Amino acid sequence: xxxxxxxxxxxxRTMTEHRAATLIVVLFVxxxxxxxxxxxxxxxxxxxxxxxxxxxxxTTGQLPVQVVGExxxxxxxGSQPPLYYALSAALTVWIDTNDLxxxxxxxxxxxxxxxxxxxxxxxxxxxxxxxxxxxGSVLAVHLIRMVSVLMGAGSVVLGYALALEIEPxxxxxxxxxxxxxxxNPMFLFISASVNNDNLMVLLSTATLWLVxxxxxxxxxxxxxxxxxxxxxxxxxxxxxGLTLLPIAGLALLxxxxxxxxxxxxxxxxxxxxxxxxxxxxxxxxxxxxxxxELTGLRTMVAVAGPREQAVTLWALRDEWRGFWLSYWGVFxxxxxxxxxxxxxxxSVILAVGLAGLAVWxxxxxxxxxxxxxxxxxxxxxxxxxxxxxxxRWTMLTLASQGRLMFPxxxxxxxxxxxxWVTLLPRGRHHLGAWAxxxxxxxxxxxxxxxxxxxxxxxxxxxxxxxxDATPVNATYGQSLELVAVQTYDAVVKPGxxxxxxxxxxxxxxxxxxxxxxVHALGRDAQEVGKVDAYPGGGRLAATLLEPGTVIxxxxxxxxxxxxxxxxxxxxxxxxxxxxxxxxxxITGPDGSPLESVILQAGSIVPPEPVTxxxxxxxxxxIGGLARLTGYELSAANVxxxxxxxxxxxxxxxxxxxxxxxxxxxxxxxxxxxVTQADxxxxxxxxxTTAWQPGVDVRDPHTLTVPGDxxxxxxxxxxxxxxxxxxAFPRQVAVAPDGTRYPNDAIPLTTPLSVSP
Numbered sequence: 001x002x003x004x005x006x007x008x009x010x011x012x013r014t015m016t017e018h019r020a021a022t023l024i025v026v027l028f029v030x031x032x033x034x035x036x037x038x039x040x041x042x043x044x045x046x047x048x049x050x051x052x053x054x055x056x057x058x059t060t061g062q063l064p065v066q067v068v069g070e071x072x073x074x075x076x077x078g079s080q081p082p083l084y085y086a087l088s089a090a091l092t093v094w095i096d097t098n099d100l101x102x103x104x105x106x107x108x109x110x111x112x113x114x115x116x117x118x119x120x121x122x123x124x125x126x127x128x129x130x131x132x133x134x135x136g137s138v139l140a141v142h143l144i145r146m147v148s149v150l151m152g153a154g155s156v157v158l159g160y161a162l163a164l165e166i167e168p169x170x171x172x173x174x175x176x177x178x179x180x181x182x183x184n185p186m187f188l189f190i191s192a193s194v195n196n197d198n199l200m201v202l203l204s205t206a207t208l209w210l211v212x213x214x215x216x217x218x219x220x221x222x223x224x225x226x227x228x229x230x231x232x233x234x235x236x237x238x239x240x241g242l243t244l245l246p247i248a249g250l251a252l253l254x255x256x257x258x259x260x261x262x263x264x265x266x267x268x269x270x271x272x273x274x275x276x277x278x279x280x281x282x283x284x285x286x287x288x289x290x291x292x293e294l295t296g297l298r299t300m301v302a303v304a305g306p307r308e309q310a311v312t313l314w315a316l317r318d319e320w321r322g323f324w325l326s327y328w329g330v331f332x333x334x335x336x337x338x339x340x341x342x343x344x345x346x347s348v349i350l351a352v353g354l355a356g357l358a359v360w361x362x363x364x365x366x367x368x369x370x371x372x373x374x375x376x377x378x379x380x381x382x383x384x385x386x387x388x389x390x391x392r393w394t395m396l397t398l399a400s401q402g403r404l405m406f407p408x409x410x411x412x413x414x415x416x417x418x419x420w421v422t423l424l425p426r427g428r429h430h431l432g433a434w435a436x437x438x439x440x441x442x443x444x445x446x447x448x449x450x451x452x453x454x455x456x457x458x459x460x461x462x463x464x465x466x467x468d469a470t471p472v473n474a475t476y477g478q479s480l481e482l483v484a485v486q487t488y489d490a491v492v493k494p495g496x497x498x499x500x501x502x503x504x505x506x507x508x509x510x511x512x513x514x515x516x517x518v519h520a521l522g523r524d525a526q527e528v529g530k531v532d533a534y535p536g537g538g539r540l541a542a543t544l545l546e547p548g549t550v551i552x553x554x555x556x557x558x559x560x561x562x563x564x565x566x567x568x569x570x571x572x573x574x575x576x577x578x579x580x581x582x583x584x585x586i587t588g589p590d591g592s593p594l595e596s597v598i599l600q601a602g603s604i605v606p607p608e609p610v611t612x613x614x615x616x617x618x619x620x621x622i623g624g625l626a627r628l629t630g631y632e633l634s635a636a637n638v639x640x641x642x643x644x645x646x647x648x649x650x651x652x653x654x655x656x657x658x659x660x661x662x663x664x665x666x667x668x669x670x671x672x673x674v675t676q677a678d679x680x681x682x683x684x685x686x687x688t689t690a691w692q693p694g695v696d697v698r699d700p701h702t703l704t705v706p707g708d709x710x711x712x713x714x715x716x717x718x719x720x721x722x723x724x725x726x727a728f729p730r731q732v733a734v735a736p737d738g739t740r741y742p743n744d745a746i747p748l749t750t751p752l753s754v755s756p
Contacts, residue, residue, distance in 0.1 A: 020175045020433070021160045025153050028182035028191075031444055032149030036192035038448035040126045040456050041103065041141045043332055044193030045403065048104070048123050049077040050085075051141055051194045055097050057082070058089035058140075065290060068302045073104065077196075079300035081283055083236040084196035091147060092140040099136040103129065107538045108578050109515065112333040118497070118556040119537030121455045123333050127544070141194055148198040152191030156182045158205040159410035165212035166375055166414055172429035173414075173421045179437035180349075180413035183444040185329035185338070186403050189452075197406055200238040204407035206230050207244050208382065211251045212375055219255050224268040228275035236280035239295055240407055243389055247382045248272065254374065301396045319400035327402025331452050334401065338451050342443055349416070349436055356419030363422075376418065379411035459536040459551045465503050473589040474597050476575035479508045480542060480584070482597060483550055485573065489655075490602035491692055494528075494563050497556035500571050500601055504535055504553055506545035512577060514542040514584065519572040520557045522564065522604060523685040527572075529559040559604065566697050567682070568690040569602040603655075603690035612696040614649035620746045622720050623732035625660070625688060626650040628746060629696070631718075637753045641707040644752060646677070648699040648718060652691040658722055660688040660731065664701040665717040665745065666752060674709055677701040678723075688720070703752075711755045717745035 042048040052073035056064050064078035072078060105125040111117050130138050156178050163177035164170075181187060190197055207230045214223055231248060234241025252265040287296040322330070328346045329338050364373050386408045394400050405412065420432040465471075469486035476482065486501040498520050513534065520529035534541050536553055545551070557571070574596070575584045586594040614630025621627045627650065634645035646664050664677045680687055681699045691697075719741075720731040730744040741747070 018160075018171070020171070021157070021178050024160075024175070024178045024182045024437075025156050027441065028156050028188070029149055029153050031183075031188050032152055032192045033146065034448050035188045035452070036142065036145040036149065038452045039189070039192065039331070040122070040124075041130055041138050042124050043122060043456065045190060045195065045332075045334065045401075046077065047141070047194045048333075049073070049075045050196065051137070051144070052100070052104075053077050053080070053082075053085045054088040054092065054144065054194065055100055055137065055140070057085055058093045058095075059097065063286075066296070066299050066303055068299065073100075076300050076304035079296045079303065080196055081236050081238055081241070081280070083233060084199040084238075087199070088144045088147075088194065092143055095136065095140045095143075097137045097140050099129070103137045105541070107534060109532045109534065109538055110333065111335055113335060115330060115335045115337045117335075117531075117558055118554075119531050119533050121332050121335050122538050125534065125539070125541045125544075126456065144194045145192050148193065148195065149191050151198040151202045152187065155191075155201045155205045155410065158202070158209050159413055162205065162209045162212055162410050163414040163417060165209065165216055166418060170421065170429060172433045173417050175430075176417035176420060176433040176436055177410070177414040179433060179440060180416055181409055183437065183440035184327075184409070184413075185331075185444050185447050186327060187406060187409060188444060189329065189331055190403055190406065196238055197403070200234065200241060201406045201409060203230055203234045203237060203241065204244060205410040207234065207248065208379065208408075208411055211247060211378065214251050214255060215375055215378070218259060219252070219261070219264050219268060224264070224271055227268065228271040229279075231272050232275040232279035235276050236283055238407075239297065240386065240389060240404075243382070243385050243407075245272075246385060247378055250378065250381070304397045306397055307395070319394070323400045323402045325402070326400075327405060329447065329451075330401075331447075332455060336451060336455050338443075338447055342447070345439055345443065349440075352423065353416030353419035356422040357415055358419070360418055360422040376415060379408075379415060383408045383411055383415075456539065459540050459553065462503065462550050462552050465550065469501070469503065470599055472573075472597060472599075474594055475507065475587050477514070477584040479506055479510050479547075480514065480545075480575055481505045481507050482573060485571070485597075485599050487571065487599060487601040489690075490569070492559060492569070492602065492604055493607045494559055494565060494604065495561040495607070496559055498529060498559060498569055498571070498601060498604075500555050500557065502553040502555070502573060503550055504545070505550045506542070506547045508547050510542045510545060512542065514575050515578045516553070517572075517574045517576060518555050518557055519574075520559055520601070521570040521572055521598070522567045523682070525570075526563075528563040528604070529557045531555050531557050532578075563604065565604050565606045566690075566692070566695050567604050567685050568600060568687045569604050570598050571601045573597045573599075600687065600689065603692050603695075605692055605695050609694060610696055612649050612698055614647075616748075616750060618749050619736045620741070621653075621734050621736075623734065624654055625656055625720065625731060626652055626691065628718070631748055631750075633750060633752070636750060637755060638705050639756060640705055640709045640754060643702055643704050646701045646703060646716060646718075646748075648701065650681070650697050650699055652693055652695045652697070654693055655691045656688040656731075658689065658724055660720045661723040662699060662701065663717070663719055663721060663745075664703060666703055666705070667715045667717055668712070673717075674714065675703055675706055677703045705752075705754060709754055713751040713753050715751055716748040717743075718748065719743075719745045 053064060063082055064074055066078050107122055107125055109120045110123045111120040134142050159181045160174045160178040163174035167173050210223060210227050227248060231244055234244050252268060256262055256265045284294045288294050291299045325343060386405055390404050420436060421429040424432050465484045466486060469484040471484050472482045474482045483503040483505050488499050490499055492498050500518060516533055516535055518531045519527050522528035588594045615632045617630040618628060629649045629651050631649060632647040638644050659680060661678055662681050665673045666675045667673050682697060686697055719733050721728050733741045733744040733746050
């Protein structure tokens with residue numbers, strides 16, 4: 001391949017020769033702009049911090065100065081080398097961006113880095129001001145995004161060229177490497193955002209390609225000049241750009257060993273040093289003057305927030321899953337996941353690629369083809385260097401994100417492509433490109449519509465509330481009415497999610513951005529899960545609600561993992577003012593004050609089936625509701641005036657239509673009830689409307705023996721009745737042989753003895 005192969009790739013006459021690569025690049029640009037449009041401004045990873053750096057430079061002409069403890073819009077990103085931000089500022093300096101504070105309408109309840117919760121995905125509240133035609137800060141962000149996509153396209157072209165350096169005659173390998181880059185959804189997502197990674201990936205990939213050219217065709221003056229420039233620009237773009245210096249130095253040493261030309265390598269090394277000093281040196285001297293350190297890394301960590309406790313390499317293994325997922329696609333603020341099957345596809349791609357790469361290395365080693373191993377070996381070394389740096393950074397602050405490996409995305413893609421084609425016959429390498437590229441393209445096309453757009457969709461309005469929703473018509477403050485609440489009789493486990501839908505209506509304009517709270521309550525009304533949010537799970541501020549319009553507000557409340565089960569689930573709904581933490585007063589439909597709004601919402605069952613073994617076994621059945629499996633008495637002999645605890649052991653058969661009451665009666669020989677302890681099951685914590693088949697429960701009741709009760713043996717009778725029905729009808733109670741108990745009262749096998 002001649003020395004100008006990259007420029008040849010870009011010339012029109014070579015488009016037919018590299019038509020597959022050309023198509024991939026065109027598709028990448030189109031997809032990148034789709035991802036850009038699908039993701040609202042400031043919702044891409046750290047864009048909310050990156051763009052304020054650009055805006056500050058564009059409006060003041062100065063770089064930000066970091067002060068630990070001082071709140072700034074750019075947070076830790078103000079510590080980053082400035083090249084990407086300066087270029088973006090030059091691109092947008094003509095735009096009036098004084099509306100930035102208005103566009104940064106922060107969602108105070110945003111759940112950054114919490115992908116499993118359904119609410120508060122958005123970092124900011126979005127308004128009509130973001131719609132086309134774009135203006136102000138929105139225009140600036142979209143313009144920078146478009147240019148960033150072009151940077152990503154340049155990285156794909158260079159990645160293709162890099163793969164050609166591994167096997168110059170194997171275009172399917174290079175095509176597959178380009179597809180692995182271009183159709184990686186996370187790379188598309190980052191490329192379609194304001195993020196200095198985009199320039200860093202471009203410069204890093206260009207450097208790797210240049211190193212490959214140096215190894216394959218030797219060192220020329222032109223390559224030496226470009227190598228110095230690229231390394232200097234990388235050092236001025238991101239600190240990870242410094243990690244390119246060792247691989248460049250190693251490549252020069254290999255060149256010396258092969259050619260014996262020490263002079264050219266030494267001069268190139270000096271040129272690199274001079275270029276970094278001339279182009280990027282001022283930045284590092286500025287860090288030294290302002291922060292007392294060349295890189296500013298300690299200041300960046302202090303601003304970003306160091307880990308509260310030191311972490312070991314072994315402890316980081318728990319963060320591996322997030323690292324893996326975010327290499328392929330975790331969107332938004334590291335809180336929007338794709339479907340699980342998507343990551344399964346990528347797992348297969350990785351496994352096959354690594355297996356094939358191992359085979360290729362083994363074959364090359366067996367044939368002692370050390371020259372063929374040199375370039376892949378250097379690429380692998382650079383991958384390990386970047387990974388080691390990321391691990392070190394992650395040990396300082398929370399940063400376990402696979403996307404931070406993108407400076408070596410081209411190297412990873414080229415090696416995986418090499419592995420795939422190794423497992424195929426020489427004439428069938430194009431099948432590997434299709435087998436990987438086609439599903440990756442399909443996934444990349446689907447994800448913006450299926451995964452990203454729905455997260456930020458506007459709240460649905462409804463003309464009528466569903467008939468199975470419970471009317472509430474409670475007004476919070478003077479203007480926000482909870483029209484109804486829809487629960488779903490959900491059966492969930494600790495650590496799961498309890499669904500509930502609220503229907504809100506603003507009865508008049510609202511002048512404050514009130515927050516909604518939805519708390520899940522378990523036993524003894526203890527809070528076992530909660531969601532705090534602006535209406536719509538954070539997507540819509542209360543001040544934007546149109547009076548008279550009913551909106552549907554869906555929530556999935558995350559439950560604690562250690563709550564006591566089984567229990568009925570209830571939801572407590574309220575409205576509060578986030579800055580003051582003041583709850584709004586509630587009035588009912590008749591205008592009378594309400595203390596709270598609480599509704600039944602389902603059942604919380606044990607995480608695993610639990611069989612309770614009662615001390616005294618006894619079988620009986622309450623028709624369709626429960627089976628008595630036994631009981632426990634705190635004492636079998638008591639004196640008048642004392643209490644005895646009776647624990648009934650039930651196994652659920654199903655839920656009842658209404659909440660039933662358990663009766664525990666103490667009866668004399670004539671069948672007369674002398675005392676009783678009637679209450680809903682589990683002291684009201686597990687209503688029968690929430691009972692589930694196969695769930696065991698211990699149901700405690702406390703009987704007080706009358707002080708004047710004569711000595712003797714008394715029967716304990718138990719059963720269920722409907723306390724809401726004036727006739728107090730009892731549930732049918734039958735013995736194991738099918739015989740119905742008199743009065744539907746089950747006599748426990750152990751009588752209670754009363755003695756003075």
